[in-house]
Amino acid sequence: MYRPKVTIVTNTFPPYREALFNHWAESVDLRVVVCESIPPGRLWDPGKERSLSVERIPSIRLGQGGKSLIIPLALRRIVKDSDAVVIGGTWRTAAVSLKAARLARSLGKGVVWWSGDFDNYFYRERARDSKGWRLVLGAYQKFRKLFSYSVDTVLAYGQRAGEDVIKNFDIPAERVFWGTQIIYPGNLSPSDSLDQEKIEVLKVGPLGLFLGYLEERKGVCQLLDAVRLLDNPSHRVIIAGEGSMASEVARASKELPALMFVGYADPSLRTALFQVSDYLIVPSLYDPWSQAVSEAMTAGLPPAISSEVGAGDELVVDGDTGLVYPPGDAKALSDAMNRMVSNPDLMADMGNRARERVSAFNLEYAATAFQQAVEGAISLSKQRR
Structure with a gap:
């Protein structure tokens, strides 16, 4: 039986997607082509045997740092095969x-657009306050429009991204598939070497957890403000992560008794x-999905x-599997956090329902969306020949 040859072109290999x-x-002969780099650490084992091919190709970098563009030099050979x-x-790629x-x-x-973007608060606020941002976002939308002309099908991170593509680009709904974000199993693996007694010291009262990149887009500033508004003096918050705001979070953890930074x-x-x-x-002021939500719900934690x-x-x-509040509103966030700990029974019930709901978002679910998008793209490409 013929196995389609499918290539994923990306700027970097995200190890949390390896599973x-x-x-x-x-189901396919899969190759991942990396045009920039594979980050050190981040669960990546370069010596591990894999059922897929991972190849890094020479590229040209335009610009510096996070705003650079990567232009690969060997795409023709890869795409042709x-x-x-x-x-x-x-925008980065x-x-x-x-x-x-x-x-x-x-x-x-066949061309499949793997999309996680949608119209969001973070971009809207910056466009409102900055002409430079308005120009950048306008150019990005034009790029997405140009890109969409070459697309056969869309593989969206989730419903929000899928609906954004249908609304803003001339791609029929029947060619848009969503459901590719799942947890990385290794992120929930216990370790025998972990000092459980040391970690239990953290459990001195109701405990909220932030887990992610420490960047403005992730709503870190609003979280720090919300911690200052907590009602219960024994209510604690752990922030775990790294990023450009790490030093600011570390300073806040020394000033705020309710905050711990690990x-x-x-x-x-x-x-x-x-x-x-x-x-x-x-x-988050904008997050295409949030792996932490999937992981926490799998562990039985309701998210705010x-x-x-x-x-x-x-x-x-x-109110059923978690709490949702308006973005950028520190008071609304603190209200949600206070509501969580003020009603332990509700919090426990939401956690149980959260675990049940997320269980359907598994590898098979993601594989189905991938297979439908790829098969649809190959079928449409054959009709064009």
Whole structure:
């Protein structure tokens, strides 16, 4: 039986998706092409045997730091040998995405747009306050429009991203599939070497957990303000993560008795934090999905999230599997946090329902969306020949 050759073109290999990629590789001949780098650590084992091919190709970097563009130099060879190409169309990979999509289209290959973007509070606020941001976002929307012309099908992170594509681009709903964000199993693996007594010291009262990158987009400023508004003096909040705001969080943890900062959380620490925490806090001003939501719900923790978290559309029903509040509102966030700990029975019930709801978002669920998008793209590419 013929196995379609599918290439995922990305700027970097996100190791937390390795389980998903390996599962996809069971049905197709899958190759992941990295145009930038594979980050050190981050659960990546370079010596591990894999059922998929991971290749890094030479690239040109335009610009510096997080605002740089990556242009690969060997796309033609890779695309020519594929039946379908899966491409992430984000601002960071704009040059890669557009070039790969047009090249694949010209060679008669299927093109799948792997999209997580949607209209969001973070972008809207910056566009309102800054002409520079308005110009950047306007250019990005034009890029997405150009990119969409070369797309056969869309593989969206979730419902929110899928609906955004249908609304803003001329892609029929029947060619848009969503459901690719699942947890990385290793993130919930206990470790025998972990000092459980040490981690239990954290459990001195009701405990909320923030787990993620420490960046402005993640709502870190609003979270710090919300901690200052907590009602219960024994209510504590742990922040685990790394990023550009780490020093600010560290300073705040010294000033606020309710706040603890533990830095980057490896898999064993993540597991321990899920075990001792009562609920998850996701104050993002924009988040395409949020792996932490899936992981926390799997561990039985109800999340308190802003309405700009992509996972909320499928996973978080306000008052049933978690709490949802307006983005950027520190008072509304503190109210949600206070509500969590003021009603332990409700919090426990929401945690149980959260675990049940997220169980359907598994590898098979994600594999189905991937297979439908790829098969649809290959079928449409054949009709164009």
